[in-house]
Amino acid sequence: MDNKPINIGFSLSQITTEQFAIIEDNLVEPSEININMNFRFAADDEKKLVGVFVTFTFESNKKQFIIVEAGCHFSIAPDSWENMMNHETNELKVPKGFLQHMAVITVGTTRGILHAKTENTCFNKYHLPTINVANIIKEDNVFTFKVEA
Numbered sequence: 001m002d003n004k005p006i007n008i009g010f011s012l013s014q015i016t017t018e019q020f021a022i023i024e025d026n027l028v029e030p031s032e033i034n035i036n037m038n039f040r041f042a043a044d045d046e047k048k049l050v051g052v053f054v055t056f057t058f059e060s061n062k063k064q065f066i067i068v069e070a071g072c073h074f075s076i077a078p079d080s081w082e083n084m085m086n087h088e089t090n091e092l093k094v095p096k097g098f099l100q101h102m103a104v105i106t107v108g109t110t111r112g113i114l115h116a117k118t119e120n121t122c123f124n125k126y127h128l129p130t131i132n133v134a135n136i137i138k139e140d141n142v143f144t145f146k147v148e149a
Contacts, residue, residue: 013074015073020117026063028061035128043094049075049076111127111128
């Protein structure tokens with residue numbers, strides 16, 4: 001296992017609520033509640049940003065009743081970006097440990113968005129569980145940028 005320390009300069013530059021919906025008619029109580037999660041990542045070479053997006057769907061009887069998707073947009077320090085960038089292949093290789101760290105921040109942010117959007121409603125009792133992102137993000141991510149002619 002790779003336990004090298006990650007020393008990447010970054011800051012959280014923007015938070016976005018990509019999706020939020022409550023579909024009251026799809027909630028059947030009592031029933032087993034399932035939560036599905038999906039991560040996606042994006043990078044912007046021009047702005048030196050890495051975006052981490054996570055979507056959670058709460059399901060009752062296999063029907064979605066809460067959908068929340070949030071994005072955290074991380075500004076990467078120029079020297080850190082250069083250390084991850086291969087200009088010969090035009091690829092940015094982001095280490096899995098750093099992706100995991102950004103994913104933890106994004107999940108926590110999504111947890112807060114869910115709370116704020118459901119506060120003072122009967123849906124506020126539905127929470128995001130703790131998530132071990134190391135079990136989900138198991139490898140580095142490589143972003144390939146198009147070369148403009």
